[in-house]
Amino acid sequence: MSGPGTTMRNLYDVPGPRGKALNIAVSVLCVFGLTGAGWWVWSALAEKGQLVAEKWEPFLTPEMWLTYLLPGIAGTLQAAAFAIVLAIILGILLGVGRLSEKRIVRHSCGAVVEFFRAIPLLILMIFCFQLFADYELFPSTELAVAAVVTGLALSNGAVIAEIVRAGIKAIPRGQGEAAIALGLGHGQTLRMVLLPQAITAMLPAIVAQLVVALKDTALGYQITYVEAVRQGIQAGSAYSNYIPALVVTALVMIAINLGLSRLATYFENRLRSGRKPVAMPVVEKVLVPET
């Protein structure tokens, strides 16, 4: 049994001759079904003239990339990068705040986190956009990017705050107790003992959150932010080749996100296989026993 399913613990025996025949039959059926569906889409697209070379050739020209796609991709990456940095700062502050000794700090941080986790990012972005416009907080050319970054930073910050909190809570209690026994205060314990351990363990979750932020920049589409999806649609309307433009945009986004996911997995594996782990709080909602 090789292939992507090998991490699955044996839900089935090694197939005998009949099982093998059955598996091959189902595989063949599946391939036939897919080919049929593919052929149907292909011919429907061909009928609408979406597969002729003229629709795809623009993607080989520098104008297409320089005018449309690259500025879009740059916008997406830029907003995501700014937002994730702000979100990490905000997340650490809020996450630590939720563990504060002072009840008022704890509760107000909790309320902020719950609020930004409960409301949709799009609503937040539309609100910020209008807020910045009404009060002229940013020059009019920067309104969209400011709204996208603010929205992303707030909502991802709330998520990262939860990751931080879970990360700190997952550290064995002895660490905190030892720090207190050495005479460190609450703030010192957090800053010098707990946070450094939590942050290394959180790295995979934070990189995974970057993928979310990157995908969510596409919401900026609705507040006229120049990002990859908007530019893809613009290109589609300029060259009247919507389907090729959307396909290329999707491929670019998928490639970037898969790369980032790989990075997250890499960090996770390094953490797992690193020297004997002090704390192994792998921040995940579901506990997945690995084989």
Added chain:
Amino acid sequence: MDILNQYGDQLLAAFVITLELTVLSALGSLLLGTVLTAMRVSPVWALRTVATGYVNLVRNTPLTLVVLFASFGLAQQLGITLADPKSPTSITDSSFRLAVLSFSLYTATFVSEALRAGVNTVPPGQSEAARSLGLGFMQGLRYIVLPQAFRAVIAPLGSILIALTKNTTVASVIGVAEAALLMKEMIENTSALIIVGLIFGVGFMCLTIPTGAAFGYLSKKFEVKR
């Protein structure tokens, strides 16, 4: 208060649409997600590859792009509109259904990821016992493994449902008359930005916070004791 009097009916209608989008897409994604999971853990190589490929591709695509694909690709280019073209409401119906389709296709990948993690929490002895009783792969999955897997992932499924509720706002990009679209309209027509923002913030909190609490309770209640 004037705003609530003026827009009360529209607000209610918009949040009902949001709720409809959420419930229908949740059912669709649960169904498709379960099928994808079954494919991903199946002994058949082709099914595994197809399902894994689908999940990896769709999960990494921005939702806005998926919705636009449905609208531009399916409806405008391929002429698949999912509604009777003769009916007077065909455009509204079509964009609503396309939105449900896109949300289901997108959310199913997350359901599948969660459920696969759930399958991993079921001890191998369970499916070995199922096989020794003579159950086949599908039977073992249906009667033994999946019921336990579902019970292990109630909390993550709740998070996915909350994310879906929030994601339905993306439907405004193809003109479905749900909350975010009404919010844009209200911001343009009234000058009370803060109040409008507050109304929608509170509206969504009324949807998402009880969902979280309910799923938290359910996950405790149905937890598999081992």
